[in-house]
Amino acid sequence: MSKDKIWLSSPHMGGHEQKFIQEAFDENWVAPLGPNVNGFEKDLQNYLGEEKHIAALSAGTAAIHLALIMLGVKQNDFVICQSMTFSASANPILYQGANPVFVDSESATWNLCPTQLNNAIEGTIKKHGVKPKAIIGVHLYGMPYLADEINAIAKKYDIPVIEDAAEALGSNFENQNCGTLGQYGILSFNGNKIITTSGGGALVCNTEKEKQRAVFFATQSRDQAPHYQHSEVGYNYRMSNITAGIGRGQMMVLDSHVQARRKNYEFYKENLGHLPGFEFIDEPKGIYSNRWLSTVLIHPEKAGFTREDLRLSLEKENIETRPLWKPMHMQPLFENCDYYGEKVAENLFNVGLCLPSGSNLTDQDRERILNGILKMAKK
Incomplete structure (x- = not known):
C-alpha cells in the first residue's frame, strides 16, 4: 500500500490561522479566554446573524449538554433524539440521567421524521405520563432537516428544539442559516468538520442573558465573589484562546470550504450517478x-x-x-430505550457509504477515488 492515504475528511488550514495564534503567544493570551475567543464568537455571530449570541466551548457535545441543562432537563426526564446520528447527539441526555427517546428518519433528508416525531411525543405521554422535555434534531451530513414541520410540531406541544448543526455550518433552510432554527443551536469544530479549531464547539443562543448563563456553567459556575464560591454544578467547557485563534483563521475560508465540499458531491454524482444501484441524495426545495x-x-x-x-x-x-x-436505537448502549419508527434509518445504514469529502481533495485524489469505485463496478 504505497499510495498516500486519502482521508474521509481531514483538516484543511487556510493559511490565516497562524497569525491569530502567534498574536496570542506574543500577548501571552495562552490561558483560557482572551481576544481570540471574543473575536471568534463575533465572527460566528456575524455569519449566523447579529440577533444570535454565541458561546465558544470545548466541544459540540458540551454545547448539547449545556443546552439540556439550560432547558431544565433532569434525571428521569425524557428527551427525543434523532436516531440516525453520531452518539454525541444522545450521550449528553445520559449525562443528565434522562431517558432518550429515539425517532426514525424520513427519506427526503434522512433526518427526523415529522410523523414519527409526533408519534413519539404522543407515545411518551401515553406510556410514561409525561411530555418530553426537549427535541434534538440533527442536520445529517450537512443536509438540513425539515425545520418548518419539526418546529410546527414542537410548537404544538410546547417542547423546545435543540438544533444539532454540528455538521451543518454553511447550510441553510429557506435561506435561514443552520444553527439558528431552534431554541438552541449546536456547532462543532472537530478536526473533521467543515472548519476546525482542532477540537471545539459553540452554543448558539437567542439572547445575551442565555449566553451568559451558558458561559457561567461552562466556567465552573463561579459565583460573584472575591473567593471561589459555587452554588451550582459547573463544567470546564470553555474554549481556549489558542483554539479560538485557529477558528478565527478558519472562518475566513468557510465559504470556500463549503464550495469545495459541494464540488466533491457534484463530481461523485456526475461520474457515478449512472451506475446501477448507486443512489445520491438531492437537496429538497428550499434546502441548501x-x-x-x-x-x-x-x-x-x-x-x-x-x-x-x-x-x-x-x-x-x-x-x-x-x-x-x-x-x-441499534446501539448496545441504547437498546432498552424507546424507539418510534419503522426501518428507514436501518435501511440507510445497511446500504449507505460516506465517500472522501475533504475540502482539500485534489483533482488527482478525486480521479483516484473514481477509478477505485469504477474498478469495483466493472468486476
Missing part, C-alpha cells in the same frame, strides 16, 4: 446543504456488490470511506 460528507446508497441487488464490498476494496487502495452512522 454544505455537503459536509458526500454519501451514496449502494443497492446490492442492482450494483452486484455491497456497501461493505466497496469499502473494503477502497481500503486496499488506501482510500478511507465509512458506513453511514449506525442508528442509536
Whole structure:
C-alpha cells in the first residue's frame, strides 16, 4: 500500500490561522479566554446573524449538554433524539440521567421524521405520563432537516428544539442559516468538520442573558465573589484562546470550504450517478446543504456488490470511506430505550457509504477515488 492515504475528511488550514495564534503567544493570551475567543464568537455571530449570541466551548457535545441543562432537563426526564446520528447527539441526555427517546428518519433528508416525531411525543405521554422535555434534531451530513414541520410540531406541544448543526455550518433552510432554527443551536469544530479549531464547539443562543448563563456553567459556575464560591454544578467547557485563534483563521475560508465540499458531491454524482444501484441524495426545495460528507446508497441487488464490498476494496487502495452512522436505537448502549419508527434509518445504514469529502481533495485524489469505485463496478 504505497499510495498516500486519502482521508474521509481531514483538516484543511487556510493559511490565516497562524497569525491569530502567534498574536496570542506574543500577548501571552495562552490561558483560557482572551481576544481570540471574543473575536471568534463575533465572527460566528456575524455569519449566523447579529440577533444570535454565541458561546465558544470545548466541544459540540458540551454545547448539547449545556443546552439540556439550560432547558431544565433532569434525571428521569425524557428527551427525543434523532436516531440516525453520531452518539454525541444522545450521550449528553445520559449525562443528565434522562431517558432518550429515539425517532426514525424520513427519506427526503434522512433526518427526523415529522410523523414519527409526533408519534413519539404522543407515545411518551401515553406510556410514561409525561411530555418530553426537549427535541434534538440533527442536520445529517450537512443536509438540513425539515425545520418548518419539526418546529410546527414542537410548537404544538410546547417542547423546545435543540438544533444539532454540528455538521451543518454553511447550510441553510429557506435561506435561514443552520444553527439558528431552534431554541438552541449546536456547532462543532472537530478536526473533521467543515472548519476546525482542532477540537471545539459553540452554543448558539437567542439572547445575551442565555449566553451568559451558558458561559457561567461552562466556567465552573463561579459565583460573584472575591473567593471561589459555587452554588451550582459547573463544567470546564470553555474554549481556549489558542483554539479560538485557529477558528478565527478558519472562518475566513468557510465559504470556500463549503464550495469545495459541494464540488466533491457534484463530481461523485456526475461520474457515478449512472451506475446501477448507486443512489445520491438531492437537496429538497428550499434546502441548501454544505455537503459536509458526500454519501451514496449502494443497492446490492442492482450494483452486484455491497456497501461493505466497496469499502473494503477502497481500503486496499488506501482510500478511507465509512458506513453511514449506525442508528442509536441499534446501539448496545441504547437498546432498552424507546424507539418510534419503522426501518428507514436501518435501511440507510445497511446500504449507505460516506465517500472522501475533504475540502482539500485534489483533482488527482478525486480521479483516484473514481477509478477505485469504477474498478469495483466493472468486476
